[in-house]
Amino acid sequence: MRRTGIAPGLERTFQRRLLRWYRSHGRNLPWRKTRDPYRILVSEVMLQQTQVERVLGFYDTFLTRYPTVEELASARPGEVREAWGGLGYYARARNLHRTARQLIRRHRGHFPKTFGEVCALPGVGRSTAGALLSFAFHIDSPILDTNVKRLLSRVFIQRTSPTPAHSERRLWRLSASVIPKGRGWTFNQALMDFGALVCTAKNPRCDACCFTDICHAYARWTLRGVDRRG
Numbered sequence: 001m002r003r004t005g006i007a008p009g010l011e012r013t014f015q016r017r018l019l020r021w022y023r024s025h026g027r028n029l030p031w032r033k034t035r036d037p038y039r040i041l042v043s044e045v046m047l048q049q050t051q052v053e054r055v056l057g058f059y060d061t062f063l064t065r066y067p068t069v070e071e072l073a074s075a076r077p078g079e080v081r082e083a084w085g086g087l088g089y090y091a092r093a094r095n096l097h098r099t100a101r102q103l104i105r106r107h108r109g110h111f112p113k114t115f116g117e118v119c120a121l122p123g124v125g126r127s128t129a130g131a132l133l134s135f136a137f138h139i140d141s142p143i144l145d146t147n148v149k150r151l152l153s154r155v156f157i158q159r160t161s162p163t164p165a166h167s168e169r170r171l172w173r174l175s176a177s178v179i180p181k182g183r184g185w186t187f188n189q190a191l192m193d194f195g196a197l198v199c200t201a202k203n204p205r206c207d208a209c210c211f212t213d214i215c216h217a218y219a220r221w222t223l224r225g226v227d228r229r230g
Contacts, residue, residue: 006156006174006177006178011177014214017210017211018187019190021190022190022194025193025197026193029052030043030060031043035135037132037137038111040136041111042063042096043059047145048092048128050087050088058087069100070100072096072100073097073100077097092123094122094123095122096123099123099124115129115141118132126172127148130143134184135189138185141184142176142188143175144171144172145195147194147195147196148195149171150199152171153167153217154199154204154215155211155216156216157170
């Protein structure tokens with residue numbers, strides 16, 4: 001057992017099955033076709049509190065207007081807000097603009113590659129930082145968005161944590177532990193996709209799930225007579 005309380009053999013089973021599922025069912029999204037940290041940052045900020053389908057209608061348009069971090073940094077705040085129009089949560093646009101200016105001013109337009117420096121960027125939290133490091137720089141950095149939290153909680157956590165803070169720490173340890181060495185890019189994408197497409201918040205598709213035999217949530221539902229097999 002490791003600090004997560006999960007046996008290494010169980011983690012390997014989870015890794016193999018998730019990667020196999022992702023090879024067949026992973027989503028074809030535009031920000032997965034680039035390693036440009038700026039374009040990845042734009043996608044991650046847009047995806048905060050917003051569904052993928054909605055972001056798809058804004059991502060390319062925004063990048064056509066501001067294709068580089070330099071051009072975004074030189075824009076006026078009102079122009080950036082206008083380009084963000086319709087996507088909502090406008091604090092994200094302000095933070096993205098501030099981040100672009102900070103990258104130019106403090107990093108000469110280059111993105112930092114350490115977790116602490118990335119987290120210091122305006123509006124960039126721990127999960128967004130992990131996504132940027134893993135997707136742009138192939139660093140095995142954990143993520144913990146809503147979909148990943150739900151998936152890891154259901155599969156691995158048997159007992160409720162005493163406090164939300166304890167639960168959060170536990171999930172971060174899990175998210176870091178389950179990444180196969182050198183596979184952070186693929187595995188983090190797979191975690192998000194499985195949570196979004198199969199292990200959904202409402203009416204999870206347990207009939208299409210490859211983890212029912214190891215999933216603690218599924219075991220609890222079965223004991224209560226809840227049929228989640230479709």
